[in-house]
Each structure stands twice: as structure tokens, then as C-alpha cells.
Amino acid sequence: MNALQRFELFTLNDGEKAIEVVEDTKIPNAATIVVAKQDHTLANMIRGYLLKNPKVLFAGYKAPHPLDPHFILKIQTDGTSTPLEVLQETCNALIALVGKIDAKFREQFQQKELEIGLEEPFGAPGAGRLPRGEYAEPRRANAMDYLDF
Template structure:
């Protein structure tokens, strides 16, 4: 496929079973992310293919990327209901490489998820402390 490159993220190449991390063989390794670019060198219009993902990541990431004022278009599609693959398209203004808002969107999404997790865990801790205090 012309203009296609594959980005490999090594941390996706492990499988966790009951708390035991098992590295996958090269035959089992599937790239988690591919970058597909149309002919030419326009870095501002790129499609990223995310494997083993669905609407949960697609819509959340689209929302985070669209908050950036330099984004002209951002959208995603799932190729077929039986496939777990997302085509995530980004077009930017002013020649900004599309990979920059993609990375920024991922980073911001991780930050939001971490905040939600921290808030949830703090609420559980507070609830348990109140419950223990009421039992005494």
C-alpha cells in the first residue's frame, strides 16, 4: 500500500493472564496502529488505522482531537461490524502535521481517564471510611 507505514508500540505486544505478563511471539504480534497517507507528502491529512478498538476509543478520541482549533476535519469509521478496526482521519489547518493533534488527543484522553479513575478511587475510599466510622 503506497504511503502506508506501520507504527509499532512495543507495550501492546504482551498479553496479561491473571496478573502474569506473557510476551507474544512475532507471529502473534499485530500492529496496534498504522498510518495511511494518500499519495504525496501532505502530512496534514492522514488516516490512522487502530486495530482491536471500537467506538469507545474512536468517539472519545475524536472528541478530544476536535477541541483543537487547528483541526479542519476529524472523524472515524469502523470498517465492518465484525472487525475491531477503526479508520481515524485527521485533517489540519496551516500545514500542521496530523500526527501532532493525534498524539495530543491521546495524551489528553489518558489524562481525563486518569482523573476519572482517581476521583472514583477517592470516592470509594471516602465511602468505606464513612461506612467504617458508622459501624463503630
């Protein structure tokens, strides 16, 4: 099969760089950045946050082939910052955002653990269960059925 081994999708080979920056000679304040061992997930997040920055005139990416685990990011700025500085700011902002999401998730998870107890992940064993063969009537605010007039 042509597909890479799973570990080859995220581990760098000897001498392989994670990020390679090439300054663009045809377009002012532009650079092409090749990010190894990453895919659309990271590329789209970076591109989206780059476009929110008022210093950025253009940001786009492409993944050349599904079997090649890298993407190419192109950035053009207005000249107040270099493309590499803007990329650094964007990555720092994304790291802070992911940290906030992680903290919020852990907070909500801890609150849920306190509500249901630590013994069982889904509450106390047997909670809400009836003996075999017995069925509970559904609870309704009013006793009328939807066919009752």
C-alpha cells in the same frame, strides 16, 4: 459462528501493528489512521477530543464492520501540526483525563468506605433490619397523611 473469539478482539497477532498511518495524497495535511483491536468507544472519544483542537479542520472515524475489531480515523489539520502530532496530543490529553477520573473515583470510594466501615460493604451486619414479622412506621416530618386535609 462468524464472531471472533473474545481474546482475538484485543490481542494483537504476530506481526500485526496496533496503529497504521497512511498519509493522504489527495488532501493536504491529512492522514488516515487504522487502529487495530479497538471499537467505537475509543474512536468516538478520540474524534470528540480532536474536534476540540483548533488545529484540526476535520476528524472522523468509521468502523467498517462489527465483526472486524478496528476503526479507521481520518484527520485533517490546518498545517501548523501534522495529523500524527495532533493525535499524540489528543491521546495524551485523554490519558490525563482518564487519570483524573480514576483518582476522583478512588477518592470518593475511599470516603464511602470510611463512612460505612470496612467490615461490611453495606454497613454493619443487620443494620436497619427488624426482627421477622415486625414493620417500622415510615418517618415523616409532619404526621399528616397526604389524604388528610
